[in-house]
Structures are given as structure tokens and as C-alpha cells.
Amino acid sequence: MRVPMIAGNWKMNTTVSEALELVNEMLLGLDKIDNIDKVICPPFISLATVRELIKGSSIKLGAQNIYFEEKGAYTGEISSLMLADLCEFVIIGHSERRQYFNETGEITNKKVRAALKVKLKPILCIGESLEENEAGRTEEIVTGQLRASLAGLDYPNGLIIAYEPIWAIGTGKAATGEQANETIGLIRHNIAKLCDKEIAQDVRILYGGSVTAANATEFINQPEIDGALVGGASLKANQFLGIVKQAAEIRHRLSG
Numbered sequence: 001m002r003v004p005m006i007a008g009n010w011k012m013n014t015t016v017s018e019a020l021e022l023v024n025e026m027l028l029g030l031d032k033i034d035n036i037d038k039v040i041c042p043p044f045i046s047l048a049t050v051r052e053l054i055k056g057s058s059i060k061l062g063a064q065n066i067y068f069e070e071k072g073a074y075t076g077e078i079s080s081l082m083l084a085d086l087c088e089f090v091i092i093g094h095s096e097r098r099q100y101f102n103e104t105g106e107i108t109n110k111k112v113r114a115a116l117k118v119k120l121k122p123i124l125c126i127g128e129s130l131e132e133n134e135a136g137r138t139e140e141i142v143t144g145q146l147r148a149s150l151a152g153l154d155y156p157n158g159l160i161i162a163y164e165p166i167w168a169i170g171t172g173k174a175a176t177g178e179q180a181n182e183t184i185g186l187i188r189h190n191i192a193k194l195c196d197k198e199i200a201q202d203v204r205i206l207y208g209g210s211v212t213a214a215n216a217t218e219f220i221n222q223p224e225i226d227g228a229l230v231g232g233a234s235l236k237a238n239q240f241l242g243i244v245k246q247a248a249e250i251r252h253r254l255s256g
């Protein structure tokens with residue numbers, strides 16, 4: 001059985017002291033919930049301090065991006081090697097990076113490889129735009145993104161996928177549970193074709209896009225959906241805790 005995961009993508013929010021305040025608000029509540037992966041992804045500058053704060057707890061840490069080279073003259077960039085002993089996960093290919101920083105499939109592929117090389121687990125984001133969705137091109141787009149990002153990788157050990165329809169990110173207009181489940185089923189099917197059937201069954205695939213404590217159950221209840229990548233609602237301790245609690249209850253019900 002795949003272990004559900006709820007990951008909070010804080011994006012470009014919180015100063016170091018705000019990050020500590022937010023973690024302090026969630027720490028005890030989150031730590032108590034077991035059987036699911038609880039991941040927070042604060043900005044780079046807060047990773048080291050947050051890591052100290054959550055030490056000894058069951059909360060896991062992720063970064064929001066990496067550069068694909070290990071080191072060198074790349075002013076301002078952070079490599080996977082630098083993050084390897086700081087955190088366990090890294091978000092790769094978020095639609096905001098594809099949109100504002102021109103990240104192509106080739107770049108996300110290099111980043112996925114760089115992460116796997118140092119045993120950082122990539123949370124690879126894929127998803128279609130509103131026009132693509134309305135033109136009935138969802139499958140073609142997500143499959144293309146998947147193929148490009150995983151090209152040449154037979155056994156991407158530790159890989160996590162987040163299906164995030166762009167039209168649902170930060171808009172308050174989430175997909176329906178059925179819509180997300182159907183697309184995630186297609187993604188799993190394509191991973192089986194691209195890599196291996198066993199991998200496809202093991203890979204956790206999350207839904208992301210306007211997930212809140214009010215709608216989380218609708219997604220996590222779906223058979224193909226293994227959790228959520230949460231943006232806005234992960235910046236509010238009670239919202240994030242609420243989502244994690246729902247995932248834990250569902251897991252408890254399914255395994256009991």
C-alpha cells in the first residue's frame with residue numbers, strides 16, 4: 001500500500017522568523033499524526049533553521065527547486081548536492097517555474113537526474129493549462145511532460161509525481177475528485193509504459209491545485225490519488241493540519 005503524502009509548498013512566502021513561527025504552530029499537532037508522510041517545503045533560506053526545529057519529529061523537509069549542475073560558476077543557484085543532507089524531497093518542474101523561468105522538459109529531466117543522483121526524492125509537477133484542458137488535450141500534455149522529464153530514466157527510485165492542473169493553482173477553482181483521479185490513473189498507466197509496471201504501482205501521485213481543509217477528502221478518497229501538494233493552505237497551520245488529519249483518517253479506515 002502506498003503511504004499517503006501531504007506536502008506543503010510555501011512558495012516565495014515567509015521570512016526566516018515567520019517560517020519558524022509557522023512551524024512552531026504546526027509542530028505538535030503534525031508530529032502526533034502517523035502513518036502518512038508530512039512534508040513542508042519552505043524557502044531555501046529557512047531550510048537549515050527549520051531542520052533544527054523539526055529534528056526528532058516525524059515531519060519531513062523538502063526544497064522547492066534545484067539547479068542541475070553540482071557546483072561551479074552559477075551565481076545564485078542551489079545544487080542538489082547542497083541540499084542532500086538538509087532535506088529529503090525537492091519539488092521539480094512546478095508550473096510556476098515552467099511559466100516564469102522557462103523550464104523545459106529537458107531542464108526538468110536534468111533536475112530529476114541531479115536529485116536522484118544524491119538520493120533526494122523529486123516531487124515532479126506536471127499539469128495542463130486551461131486552454132489545453134478545454135481543448136481536450138490534458139492527456140497529451142501531461143504525457144508529454146512526463147516523457148520529457150523521465151526520458152532515459154528506467155528506475156527513478158523515490159520519485160513522486162504531483163498532478164497540478166495549472167487552472168486550479170491558486171485560483172480557488174480545484175478540479176473535481178473524479179477529474180483528478182482519472183488523469184492520475186492515466187499518468188500511472190504511462191509510468192508503467194515508460195518505466196515499469198511495478199514502479200507505476202509504487203509511485204505516489206499527488207493532486208495539487210486549490211486543496212484546502214474543506215475539499216481535501218474529496219481528493220484523498222480517490223483510489224489513484226496518494227495525497228496532495230498544497231500551496232496557499234499550507235501557510236495556515238490549522239488548514240494544513242486539517243488536511244493532514246483527513247489523509248490520516250482515510251489511511252486508517254483503508255488499512256483497518
Ligand code: PGA
Binds near residue numbers: 171211230231
Ligand atoms: P495552491 O498551490 O494550493 O495555492 O493552489 C498548489 C501548488 O502550486 O503547488
